[in-house]
């Protein structure tokens with residue numbers, strides 16, 4: 079039974095980190111054995127754009143790969159802002175160097191996870207979209223095969239996220255209470271657990287979960303189990319094309335990290351336009367450092383997001399610039415759990 083009223087006693091964050099740790103092996107092996115990153119940079123430091131062009135990578139995969147290598151402490155900007163090897167990378171990851179270990183790392187070059195990540199990086203396409211597969215996880219837009227449109231895969235994926243949401247949602251509701259809010263719109267709300275945690279704190283609050291029809295079957299069941307069905311409306315729709323339901327607080331929880339920059343700017347603009355003056359948009363997500371050099375667990379999670387969806391982790395500065403561009407005034411991030419935090423912005 080999922081219970082959105084109480085936070086966990088112990089912190090599940092390290093367990094999420096162990097689980098996401100395989101992304102570290104995959105990124106490092108891809109950089110060493112498939113893209114020759116260290117060999118190239120040993121010849122001369124390169125600007126990000128030069129390295130990206132040389133590796134034939136699109137912007138999104140290049141950001142994911144380079145951010146992780148910086149978070150590992152293997153690349154660093156030189157005095158001119160070019161990407162350069164750190165002393166450790168120069169000593170241990172340049173083929174032929176006296177203490178080189180790239181052959182050892184090459185033991186994993188053909189491991190399925192590494193081969194899969196390399197394919198994702200090269201194609202810049204999410205997993206699951208081959209004709210024989212269910213479709214991409216967690217994302218729906220016109221022109222993309224989506225697992226969220228099929229009953230079984232939508233239920234499985236939505237319930238998988240309940241694992242994180244049931245831990246994090248009560249913490250978000252406690253650290254960022256909404257005493258003034260009348261209607262909360264949970265965009266791409268999935269299980270609805272974030273909205274439910276606030277409903278349980280604020281007895282007069284109403285909420286709307288806006289998501290795909292198959293996903294909302296799960297949210298409807300979870301709302302009924304929490305006794306909040308009368309205050310939680312499930313509205314099916316496409317957040318990119320349908321009118322945004324009216325609310326004075328809009329939540330985007332773990333949604334923007336599923337999308338590329340143009341879609342995020344569109345989503346934030348659409349939400350901002352729908353808010354009344356004084357209304358708030360809440361971005362609940364993970365945040366990269368503005369320098370794109372960590373934090374390491376977020377850089378690793380970014381690779382997971384990159385492989386499964388059309389997104390990645392973004393920096394606070396990226397979110398702030400999109401919020402300002404949409405006419406909102408962003409505030410400070412309030413940390414929640416599992417490396418997440420809420421960045422509020424007011425209209």
Ligand SMILES: C[S@@+](CC[C@H](N)C(=O)[O-])C[C@H]1O[C@@H](n2cnc3c(N)ncnc32)[C@H](O)[C@@H]1O
Nearest residue numbers: 216217218226239266267268289316317331332
């Ligand atoms: C990563 S999940 C986040 C779920 C929830 N907010 C959470 O934090 O656990 C992304 C959600 O966005 C929904 N979604 C994706 N594309 C959508 C679209 N075009 N319109 C509405 N919802 C969409 C998915 O069905 C999924 O429930």
